[in-house]
Amino acid sequence: AEAFIGAVARGRPLNAWLVETPDHAIAAAEAADRARTEGALLPLSGVPLGIKDLFCTAGVATTAASAILDGFVPPYESTITAKLFGAGAGMLGKLNMDQFAMGSSNETSAFGPVVSPWRRGNDEAALTPGGSSGGSAAAVAARMAPAATGTDTGGSIRQPAAFAGIAGIKPTYGRCSRWGVVAFASSLDQAGPMARDVRDCAALLEAMSGFDPRDATSLDLPVPAWEQGLSADLRGKRIGIPKDYRVENMPAEIDALWQRGIGFARDAGAEIVEVSLPHTRYALPTYYIIAPAEASSNLARYDGVRYGLRDLPDGANLQEMYAATRAAGFGAEVKRRIMIGTYVLSAGFYDAYYTKAQKVRALIARDFEQAFAQCDALLTPTAPSAAFGLGEKSDPIAMYLNDVFTVPASLAGLPAMSVPAGLDAQGLPLGLQIIGRPLDEQGVLNAAL
Numbered sequence: 001a002e003a004f005i006g007a008v009a010r011g012r013p014l015n016a017w018l019v020e021t022p023d024h025a026i027a028a029a030e031a032a033d034r035a036r037t038e039g040a041l042l043p044l045s046g047v048p049l050g051i052k053d054l055f056c057t058a059g060v061a062t063t064a065a066s067a068i069l070d071g072f073v074p075p076y077e078s079t080i081t082a083k084l085f086g087a088g089a090g091m092l093g094k095l096n097m098d099q100f101a102m103g104s105s106n107e108t109s110a111f112g113p114v115v116s117p118w119r120r121g122n123d124e125a126a127l128t129p130g131g132s133s134g135g136s137a138a139a140v141a142a143r144m145a146p147a148a149t150g151t152d153t154g155g156s157i158r159q160p161a162a163f164a165g166i167a168g169i170k171p172t173y174g175r176c177s178r179w180g181v182v183a184f185a186s187s188l189d190q191a192g193p194m195a196r197d198v199r200d201c202a203a204l205l206e207a208m209s210g211f212d213p214r215d216a217t218s219l220d221l222p223v224p225a226w227e228q229g230l231s232a233d234l235r236g237k238r239i240g241i242p243k244d245y246r247v248e249n250m251p252a253e254i255d256a257l258w259q260r261g262i263g264f265a266r267d268a269g270a271e272i273v274e275v276s277l278p279h280t281r282y283a284l285p286t287y288y289i290i291a292p293a294e295a296s297s298n299l300a301r302y303d304g305v306r307y308g309l310r311d312l313p314d315g316a317n318l319q320e321m322y323a324a325t326r327a328a329g330f331g332a333e334v335k336r337r338i339m340i341g342t343y344v345l346s347a348g349f350y351d352a353y354y355t356k357a358q359k360v361r362a363l364i365a366r367d368f369e370q371a372f373a374q375c376d377a378l379l380t381p382t383a384p385s386a387a388f389g390l391g392e393k394s395d396p397i398a399m400y401l402n403d404v405f406t407v408p409a410s411l412a413g414l415p416a417m418s419v420p421a422g423l424d425a426q427g428l429p430l431g432l433q434i435i436g437r438p439l440d441e442q443g444v445l446n447a448a449l
């Protein structure tokens with residue numbers, strides 16, 4: 001724990017941590033020492049973790065990287081962090097992220113962007129660690145933490161894992177409890193681990209998963225022994241290559257990465273089959289209707305009364321207090337999502353946008369079902385590029401396009417993982433994505449191994 005606490009302090013210029021909690025990590029290390037002498041070690045005894053600031057942590061400030069939660073100290077612990085601490089893990093601190101997990105570069109944080117520990121060749125320009133779990137990705141990549149929690153609504157575990165050269169898995173929707181995780185888009189939000197390799201992800205996911213009566217969408221299923229079940233042997237498995245992911249203007253190095261991945265799968269004994277997911281091109285517009293719609297509903301609770309910030313101008317009435325609080329507390333991207341969300345849910349446009357998007361979502365899920373009749377898992381690039389520079393993508397649409405490969409699995413609720421798969425010509429990490437059948441985290445982990 002002490003080595004990591006030192007690394008956290010040295011790594012402060014990366015701006016990955018919003019709160020440091022060294023005492024928590026040390027207490028877990030001391031408990032681990034006692035457990036060792038008593039022969040009572042737990043699965044994660046003494047492991048010091050970084051916790052994305054979307055997870056409520058009892059007695060420790062939680063802001064979702066938004067000014068509107070300024071001063072909020074949860075009186076309760078999220079189910080996921082409670083499970084991790086119950087398995088012996090400690091907390092090094094709370095990790096920076098895109099505000100309310102809305103973003104792909106960590107630049108929407110109210111506390112400034114996280115800087116990736118990676119550089120493009122000899123160029124000193126600061127790069128994004130990806131987002132929204134950018135603090136988690138940077139902390140693990142810079143060896144400030146052995147692992148971290150992330151959340152993924154449309155790619156926020158997988159894309160930062162790819163950009164930072166680490167592994168991360170989003171399990172099947174419902175595996176990890178959302179209780180105590182600040183809500184973005186509830187039908188999409190899933191937590192998962194981000195770590196150096198597949199094995200660590202398997203061990204952490206085991207500790208994080210499981211039924212929780214406090215989350216109505218939690219799956220009441222036993223948690224498989226994923227770590228024990230790991231096998232890199234893919235003989236008899238069919239890996240599908242969705243031809244519709246060959247998007248226009250795909251950089252040659254992403255195509256080369258994909259070919260390399262196909263080679264890895266063949267070498268492990270898998271049979272490669274081409275499959276089709278014909279509604280892929282509608283996934284991004286569908287996601288950017290459904291996610292903001294749910295966000296606009298979830299974020300209505302930040303009214304200046306119940307949580308965090310309250311801006312009460314002299315003589316203001318209740319409505320004016322709401323308006324002032326939200327104007328001051330929400331960042332620009334959050335406001336944009338709320339406006340898109342309330343627009344697509346408004347009486348005049350509900351059918352044209354929201355209902356239509358729900359129908360397309362069902363078609364996208366059916367595409368996957370049909371593809372999984374022909375293969376056991378899908379292999380794709382995680383993102384259409386390596387990490388880009390901070391400030392490089394100022395157009396929101398250009399930013400949204402970065403999620404093209406990750407949102408389809410989110411819309412379908414499928415387990416999906418990003419694994420490091422080499423470096424590009426400028427020395428930046430690239431990631432490959434494995435998408436699995438519902439509940440087949442084992443198949444995903446094995447293909448990734």
Ligand code: GLN
Pocket residue numbers: 101102103104131132151152153154155156157184291403
């Ligand atoms: N980049 C996507 C968005 O901005 C996904 C975010 C996420 O998965 N939390 O919505």
